[in-house]
Structure formats: structure tokens, C-alpha cells
Amino acid sequence: MKRRDFIQKTAASSALLAFPSVPLMAFDSPTKVKHLTILHTNDVHSHIDPFPASDAKNPNMGGISRRSALVENIRKENPNVLLLDAGDIFQGTPYFNYYGGELEFKLMSMMKYDLATMGNHDFDNGIDGFYSQLPNANFEFVSANYDFKNTVLNEIVKPYKIFEKDGIKIGVFGLGVQLEGLVDKKNYKETVYNDPVEISQEMTRILKHEKRCDLVICLSHLGYHYKNEPDKISDLNLAKLTKDIDLIIGGHTHTFLDKPTIVKNLEGKDVLVNQVGCYGINLGRIDFYFDSDKNKTNQGRTIIV
Amino acid sequence: MVNLKKSSLLSHHFVLFLTFIFLISCGEKKIFVNKIEGKQIAITNTIPEVSEIDNFIKPYREKINKDMDEVLAYAPETLEKSKGEWQTTIGNLQADITLASANKIFKSRENKSVDVCLLNHGGIRSVISKGNVTTRTAFELMPFENSLVVVALKGEQIIEIVDYIIKEKKPHPLAGLTFMIDKNNVGKNIWINGNPVDVEQIYYVATNDYLYNGGDSMNFFKKGTAVYDLDYKLRNIWIDYFKEVDTIPVIRDERIRKE
Numbered sequence: 225m226k227r228r229d230f231i232q233k234t235a236a237s238s239a240l241l242a243f244p245s246v247p248l249m250a251f252d253s254p255t256k257v258k259h260l261t262i263l264h265t266n267d268v269h270s271h272i273d274p275f276p277a278s279d280a281k282n283p284n285m286g287g288i289s290r291r292s293a294l295v296e297n298i299r300k301e302n303p304n305v306l307l308l309d310a311g312d313i314f315q316g317t318p319y320f321n322y323y324g325g326e327l328e329f330k331l332m333s334m335m336k337y338d339l340a341t342m343g344n345h346d347f348d349n350g351i352d353g354f355y356s357q358l359p360n361a362n363f364e365f366v367s368a369n370y371d372f373k374n375t376v377l378n379e380i381v382k383p384y385k386i387f388e389k390d391g392i393k394i395g396v397f398g399l400g401v402q403l404e405g406l407v408d409k410k411n412y413k414e415t416v417y418n419d420p421v422e423i424s425q426e427m428t429r430i431l432k433h434e435k436r437c438d439l440v441i442c443l444s445h446l447g448y449h450y451k452n453e454p455d456k457i458s459d460l461n462l463a464k465l466t467k468d469i470d471l472i473i474g475g476h477t478h479t480f481l482d483k484p485t486i487v488k489n490l491e492g493k494d495v496l497v498n499q500v501g502c503y504g505i506n507l508g509r510i511d512f513y514f515d516s517d518k519n520k521t522n523q524g525r526t527i528i529v
Numbered sequence: 530m531v532n533l534k535k536s537s538l539l540s541h542h543f544v545l546f547l548t549f550i551f552l553i554s555c556g557e558k559k560i561f562v563n564k565i566e567g568k569q570i571a572i573t574n575t576i577p578e579v580s581e582i583d584n585f586i587k588p589y590r591e592k593i594n595k596d597m598d599e600v601l602a603y604a605p606e607t608l609e610k611s612k613g614e615w616q617t618t619i620g621n622l623q624a625d626i627t628l629a630s631a632n633k634i635f636k637s638r639e640n641k642s643v644d645v646c647l648l649n650h651g652g653i654r655s656v657i658s659k660g661n662v663t664t665r666t667a668f669e670l671m672p673f674e675n676s677l678v679v680v681a682l683k684g685e686q687i688i689e690i691v692d693y694i695i696k697e698k699k700p701h702p703l704a705g706l707t708f709m710i711d712k713n714n715v716g717k718n719i720w721i722n723g724n725p726v727d728v729e730q731i732y733y734v735a736t737n738d739y740l741y742n743g744g745d746s747m748n749f750f751k752k753g754t755a756v757y758d759l760d761y762k763l764r765n766i767w768i769d770y771f772k773e774v775d776t777i778p779v780i781r782d783e784r785i786r787k788e
Contacts, residue, residue: 286572287578348673452698504572512562
């Protein structure tokens with residue numbers, strides 16, 4: 225009897241849930257717009273303090289404490305924030321020479337960074353130096369094209385991470401630059417670099433189709449574009465050669481852009497590529513507005529940059 | 530009792546069916562991006578600081594500042610790597626002081642002279658701003674822990690260096706070696722110590738361990754017949770030089786010229 229009772233109750237509640245769900249959808253979709261804010265940095269290079277007023281290039285710019293204030297304010301405005309870094313967190317000021325990345329990771333954890341990818345300079349104290357600082361980071365690292373199988377980072381740095389914010393499912397995968405010729409082999413050890421385009425196809429298949437993410441972001445340290453080597457893999461080339469990526473957040477080339485670049489992908493769809501220079505001088509902000517009315521979006525996304 | 534069981538089984542199926550429908554409709558309720566806004570926010574001094582963050586940094590900062598803020602020299606003008614197609618004032622200075630430092634050690638240890646110094650443009654990580662030059666300047670210029678090496682290269686590899694520089698189109702810090710780039714983008718008049726380069730002769734080239742190990746694809750270093758580790762960090766070359774000199778010179782001579 226008890227069992228029957230339970231089933232009946234379940235049936236009733238299921239029915240209640242099931243039936244209104246149809247008209248609810250119809251009502252719900254046009255009104256409830258979901259809003260996700262992506263904040264990002266790249267190539268901060270241990271620039272914890274602002275540049276001094278006497279600096280020839282960037283006087284009074286940057287500073288992690290100010291960035292923190294800015295992020296806090298944006299979080300108050302919209303709690304659905306993802307804070308990401310595209311690599312080269314390490315190396316560039318004595319903070320790194322003295323403390324090996326401890327302060328960088330601790331401060332990024334205090335600012336509630338969600339995820340980062342690895343840049344070539346994050347190997348500067350060796351892969352072991354990076355590993356030894358990881359207990360100071362409350363956020364994870366992703367890299368899909370570095371195979372860490374035979375290193376200390378095996379199973380620690382994963383290819384991708386999926387976030388859910390206000391019912392929006394966001395898949396973020398990482399890509400790193402070719403290490404050979406750029407980083408001393410004794411520092412990257414047995415890390416294997418794999419082709420970013422092939423890996424991206426695999427990642428988007430998993431994230432967009434298997435895991436059904438609403439948004440796919442690539443966190444890249446490949447570099448924006450190489451003027452002298454236009455065919456070298458870069459964020460602009462990656463965008464053209466792949467599909468199902470909505471946004472590429474880049475780093476490595478310290479590229480300052482006036483605004484995010486819009487690139488047509490393999491299917492002719494728009495991909496946003498952004499990078500915000502270096503040294504924590506800027507914070508990138510990309511706002512995504514979602515709707516459940518497909519008809520609206522079939523007419524194309526409005527991109528305001 | 531049998532009946533009852535049957536009906537509960539039926540209702541069980543019904544629940545499953547409903548749940549399934551519910552899940553399907555939920556799955557179909559996919560959301561789509563219809564608007565994207567992107568912008569960049571400059572971190573300026575008009576943004577207030579977060580005291581919690583600043584207090585956390587304070588003890589780290591104080592320790593470093595004590596060491597870093599010692600004034601070592603004076604720069605009459607700003608030296609930077611972005612001004613100059615084939616050489617820059619900062620690159621010339623770095624190559625010159627590195628060659629001189631390497632020479633001093635190499636002479637006393639090996640009783641030989643260093644002929645050339647080649648470093649990489651990308652390795653200059655900052656500027657020497659006009660005004661006081663401190664220990665911090667050296668840390669910003671050379672944050673990496675790389676150290677000085679001397680590689681014995683045949684004249685053949687010196688030609689490879691010339692080809693590499695022309696192909697890379699970057700003002701890599703260079704001293705001891707001069708050459709011209711002709712109209713067909715080929716190097717000529719390749720001279721070391723006032724003599725044309727002899728492809729069979731051995732030349733001693735100062736560089737750092739990163740480049741020697743194939744960094745920036747300077748693969749010619751791997752063809753060296755011998756390598757000498759001078760146990761001297763590139764940052765310390767800067768620091769020791771700043772301590773020695775009073776006013777930083779602005780070196781504008783052309784090591785590479787275009788025809």
C-alpha cells in the first residue's frame with residue numbers, strides 16, 4: 225500500500241509538472257532573456273601593481289586591486305559572470321622571481337577566476353614549478369591540445385570544463401601554443417603539442433553535440449595573428465577553419481584591439497575573437513543575451529562591438 | 530490484490546511516460562544567442578582599489594620594493610625596442626654590454642675573445658624609461674632566469690644567422706657582426722672584427738641558454754662545435770652594468786643596413 229501511495233503522489237506531481245510545461249514554454253520564451261557576462265584577461269605577466277606614473281608606455285595603468293573592484297561591480301550588475309584568463313599569468317615582474325606565482329594564483333582565487341589556460345611562460349619555472357603552485361589556485365586550468373599524459377599535470381589540467389549559469393550551459397576548452405622552439409624542453413618535459421584545428425573539431429563535437437552546450441568558448445594562447453607567417457595557426461585562422469565555436473578569447477601576441485574581431489567560420493557563421501593586450505591594462509567584457517525563440521535567432525545574431 | 534498490483538504497474542508506466550515527455554520538452558527548450566555585446570574596459574587610476582586585495586599584496590610588495598628601488602644609473606632618454614627596423618637603441622646597448630661581459634669572463638677562463646653577440650628581440654621585456662634606472666628596471670627588462678653562454682660557430686653558421694635575421698625581419702640585439710641587405714633581400718658585406726666572414730673559421734658567439742637550446746628557432750646554435758656556460762644571468766649583466774655606469778648611452782650606429 226505504501227508503495228502505491230508513493231506512485232500515485234509521484235504521478236500527480238509529474239502530471240502537474242508535465243502539463244503546464246507546454247503552455248509555460250510558450251509564455252516564457254519571449255519574455256525571459258538570459259544574460260551571461262564573460263570577463264577576460266590574458267598575458268598579465270605577474271603585473272600585480274599598476275604601472276607607476278613615470279612609466280614611459282603605460283603610466284598609471286593596470287593593477288589587480290582595481291581590476292578586482294571592476295569585476296566586483298560587474299558581478300553586482302549581473303551575477304552570471306565567467307571570469308577567464310588566456311594564459312601567461314607568470315613572469316614579468318619580481319613578484320614572480322621572488323614568489324614563483326604564489327601571489328598571482330592567490331589573488332586570482334580571491335577575485336574568483338573561474339578558469340584559465342596555460343601560456344608558454346607558465347612553464348618558466350618548469351612544469352614542476354607550475355604544479356607546485358597549483359594548491360594556491362581555487363580555479364582550474366584547461367588545455368585540450370597539450371597532452372600531459374607523461375607529466376605531473378596528467379588528469380589535473382583537463383581539456384575542457386562545462387559551467388552552468390542561470391540554466392545556460394557553457395563549454396570552455398583550452399588551446400596552447402607550439403612549445404618546441406619557444407620553451408626550453410627541460411621546462412615542458414614530456415608535454416606533447418597536438419594540432420589545434422583537429423583538437424578543436426573534437427572539442428566542439430563533444431561540447432556542442434554530445435554535451436549540448438548553449439555556448440562554446442575557446443580559451444586560446446595561440447596568438448591573434450602572425451603578419452609575417454599568415455598561415456601559422458592563430459586565433460583568426462582557427463576561427464575560419466572550425467565550426468561551432470562562439471567566442472575565442474586569445475593571448476600570447478599581446479594584441480591590443482579596438483574591439484573584438486568578427487570572423488566567418490567554416491559554415492559562414494560569426495565567431496567573435498578577442499584579446500585585451502597584456503599586463504592587466506584592460507579587462508575584456510563580452511555580454512551574451514539568450515532567447516528561447518529560435519525564429520528570432522535564425523535571422524542572425526545582433527553583434528554590437 | 531493482483532488487480533491492484535496491475536494498476537500500480539500501469540500507473541508506474543504512466544509516470545515514466547510523463548517524466549519522459551517532460552524531459553523531452555525540457556531538452557527541446559533550448560536557448561539561443563540573439564545578441565552579443567563586446568567591449569574592452571581600460572584599468573585606469575579612476576577605478577578605486579579593493580582594500581582586502583591591497584592589504585593582501587602589501588607584505589609581498591614591501592619586501593620586494595626594499596630591494597628593487599635602489600637607484601643605479603640615469604637614462605637621459607627612453608630606450609625601447611619598438612623603434613627601429615633593423616636595430617634599436619636598447620638592443621644595441623644590450624648586445625654591446627653582453628659582448629663586453631662575455632669577453633671579460635671568456636678571456637680569463639679560456640684565453641679567447643668573443644667575436645659576436647646575438648640575443649633575441651622578444652627577450653627584451655620592457656623599456657628603460659627616461660629618468661632613474663633601478664634594480665627593478667633590470668628585472669623588468671630581463672625577468673627570465675636565462676644565463677650567458679658562448680657558442681663556437683663556423684663562418685657557415687654566421688651566414689645562417691644573417692639569413693635568419695633577414696627572414697625574421699626583427700631588430701634582434703646584435704654586436705660584433707655587421708652586414709648589408711641587398712635589393713634582393715640577401716645579406717652581403719658580412720663582416721666580423723673588421724674582416725669579411727670566412728666560412729671555415731671558428732667564431733665565438735655570445736648568446737643565452739634559451740636561444741642556444743633552440744629558442745626562437747635559432748637552430749644554427751645547435752651546430753656549434755663547442756659551448757661554454759659562463760654562469761652569468763642576463764639580468765645580472767644588466768644590474769652590474771647599471772652599477773658601473775652613471776648615464777646610460779644612446780647607441781645609434783647601424784649594424785645592419787639596407788641597400
